[in-house]
Amino acid sequence: MSDSKTAKTKPANVIKALGRPVDTTKSATILNAASHEFFNVGFAQSSIESIAARAGVSKVTVYNRFKTKEALFAAAVGNECAVMRQALSVEATSGGTIRERLVHFGMEMVAFLWRDEMVRFERHLAVEVEHNPEIGLLFLDAGPRRLHQALSQLLDEAVADGELEIDDTEQAAEHLSGMVKGMADLERRFGANISMAKIPDPKAAKRVNSAVDLFLKSYGKC
Amino acid sequence: MSDSKTAKTKPANVIKALGRPVDTTKSATILNAASHEFFNVGFAQSSIESIAARAGVSKVTVYNRFKTKEALFAAAVGNECAVMRQALSVEATSGGTIRERLVHFGMEMVAFLWRDEMVRFERHLAVEVEHNPEIGLLFLDAGPRRLHQALSQLLDEAVADGELEIDDTEQAAEHLSGMVKGMADLERRFGANISMAKIPDPKAAKRVNSAVDLFLKSYGKC
DNA sequence: GTTTTATTATACGGAACCGTTCAATAATGT
DNA sequence: ACATTATTGAACGGTTCCGTATAATAAAAC
Numbered sequence: 079m080s081d082s083k084t085a086k087t088k089p090a091n092v093i094k095a096l097g098r099p100v101d102t103t104k105s106a107t108i109l110n111a112a113s114h115e116f117f118n119v120g121f122a123q124s125s126i127e128s129i130a131a132r133a134g135v136s137k138v139t140v141y142n143r144f145k146t147k148e149a150l151f152a153a154a155v156g157n158e159c160a161v162m163r164q165a166l167s168v169e170a171t172s173g174g175t176i177r178e179r180l181v182h183f184g185m186e187m188v189a190f191l192w193r194d195e196m197v198r199f200e201r202h203l204a205v206e207v208e209h210n211p212e213i214g215l216l217f218l219d220a221g222p223r224r225l226h227q228a229l230s231q232l233l234d235e236a237v238a239d240g241e242l243e244i245d246d247t248e249q250a251a252e253h254l255s256g257m258v259k260g261m262a263d264l265e266r267r268f269g270a271n272i273s274m275a276k277i278p279d280p281k282a283a284k285r286v287n288s289a290v291d292l293f294l295k296s297y298g299k300c
Numbered sequence: 301m302s303d304s305k306t307a308k309t310k311p312a313n314v315i316k317a318l319g320r321p322v323d324t325t326k327s328a329t330i331l332n333a334a335s336h337e338f339f340n341v342g343f344a345q346s347s348i349e350s351i352a353a354r355a356g357v358s359k360v361t362v363y364n365r366f367k368t369k370e371a372l373f374a375a376a377v378g379n380e381c382a383v384m385r386q387a388l389s390v391e392a393t394s395g396g397t398i399r400e401r402l403v404h405f406g407m408e409m410v411a412f413l414w415r416d417e418m419v420r421f422e423r424h425l426a427v428e429v430e431h432n433p434e435i436g437l438l439f440l441d442a443g444p445r446r447l448h449q450a451l452s453q454l455l456d457e458a459v460a461d462g463e464l465e466i467d468d469t470e471q472a473a474e475h476l477s478g479m480v481k482g483m484a485d486l487e488r489r490f491g492a493n494i495s496m497a498k499i500p501d502p503k504a505a506k507r508v509n510s511a512v513d514l515f516l517k518s519y520g521k522c
Numbered sequence: 523g524t525t526t527t528a529t530t531a532t533a534c535g536g537a538a539c540c541g542t543t544c545a546a547t548a549a550t551g552t
Numbered sequence: 553a554c555a556t557t558a559t560t561g562a563a564c565g566g567t568t569c570c571g572t573a574t575a576a577t578a579a580a581a582c
Contacts, residue, residue: 120344120427120430122342122344122345123344198430200426200489201426201427201429201430202427203490204422204423204426204427204489204490205342205423205424205426205427207423207489207490208420208423211491211492211493214490214491214492215490215491215492217490218486218487218490218491222483222486222490226483246510249506249507249510251483252479252482252483252484252507253479253482253510253511253514255482255483256478256479256480256481256482256483256485256511257474257475257478257479258478259478260474260475260477260478261444261448261473261474261477261478262474263478263485264440264444265440267422267426267429268425268426268429268436268437268439268440268444269433269436269437269440270433270436270437271433284471285471285474288468288471288475289475289478292475292514292515292518293514295517295518296514296517296518
């Protein structure tokens with residue numbers, strides 16, 4: 079009937095914590111090291127030993143925290159997705175004309191997606207999705223669907239404010255983000271190293287602006 | 301001064317072909333088997349032995365034709381790109397209204413990209429691009445850039461015929477193809493198995509049609 | 523001090539696989 | 553027949569690496 083935790087130690091409800099306490103910082107350090115290895119050289123090319131070395135930790139400790147290599151990978155993906163979630167939650171675009179807001183959103187989106195780490199993360203995640211579909215959905219929920227939802231909401235508010243005239247804002251959001259990425263999305267994934275490309279990319283600015291132009295030509299009120 | 305090949309065999313310009321002749325069909329068989337393995341389970345997970353077994357060939361024969369595993373991979377990519385090239389060269393969309401032509405192009409593009417093999421090919425290619433940028437460009441030239449060029453040309457002709465009014469057809473083509481892919485492109489890469497999705501996808505048809513609608517609302521003349 | 527638990531360093535078994543070697547065989551010419 | 557080249561099957565050295573085990577050490581409570 080009583081709580082199992084309190085039942086373990088008879089008198090108090092505070093666990094004694096006998097022996098050397100677990101270093102709570104290590105798990106996060108391991109996850110960061112794992113992310114670095116996994117999303118730079120790939121799952122198969124990453125060794126637990128190198129991850130442990132990077133984390134400044136013994137290999138056994140890695141296995142103590144994470145049962146297997148695949149579990150560690152899944153945890154690393156989860157960690158990365160959590161970071162992404164937080165980064166995208168500060169995405170409150172308000173103020174300025176609707177054109178300014180849309181361009182701002184588009185440029186932020188491009189800047190976010192075109193980062194080296196994001197490109198590599200996407201690449202190495204996509205292959206592993208093939209025999210672990212869950213991590214794909216994890217990413218979709220943390221990133222793309224979240225972005226799409228944010229843009230849809232932005233459009234909804236603009237419609238409510240009478241700045242836009244859209245019947246299907248979800249469809250409109252999909253179109254806009256699609257245009258913002260454009261053909262450059264493929265160059266990003268298959269082209270020369272991203273790190274060699276200029277940030278910010280002048281071509282990106284042009285693409286985003288003309289996308290918003292096209293978008294507003296149909297949905298804008300003025 | 302003389303041709304090096306004729307200089308090798310003194311009298312004739314026809315090589316004798318001594319000994320057992322090379323089975324010219326084997327290289328193609330090996331490449332197909334390699335493609336199957338590489339783009340289904342990945343480069344690192346593929347073994348030369350299993351590729352040879354699938355091709356019904358000895359491992360030594362594989363090494364006789366292709367110097368190393370990476371060379372075999374590059375050759376497999378090249379082969380796949382050649383196939384893609386040929387598939388895309390039959391892309392002569394003509395006849396019907398401009399709307400019909402654009403919708404047709406969009407649907408063909410979706411059907412092409414959403415195939416299982418294409419999805420897996422893209423996934424496994426993207427990771428290998430990281431330490432072999434050449435194969436990425438190979439793919440870009442055989443696929444995406446080719447498609448983009450075809451669409452741009454289609455738009456150019458429509459402009460010449462007075463059906464459309466566009467100042468930058470390349471930019472317009474990028475926007476249109478971007479909209480056609482939309483958010484679904486991410487679901488395609490990171491979502492559940494494609495083979496479970498219906499072909500043709502009713503959502504895709506809706507997306508393509510509304511994309512063309514938006515496109516024509518700005519660039520159309522009527 | 524002792525006890526208990528976390529962590530490390532090291533080593534190990536076992537598996538997978540790349541690329542090579544070698545002897546044997548097959549398929550063509552002369 | 554013979555010579556020559558392609559191909560095969562099998563085995564091998566070497567490497568990498570997962571996951572586990574073991575003995576020693578570190579950090580806490582008592």
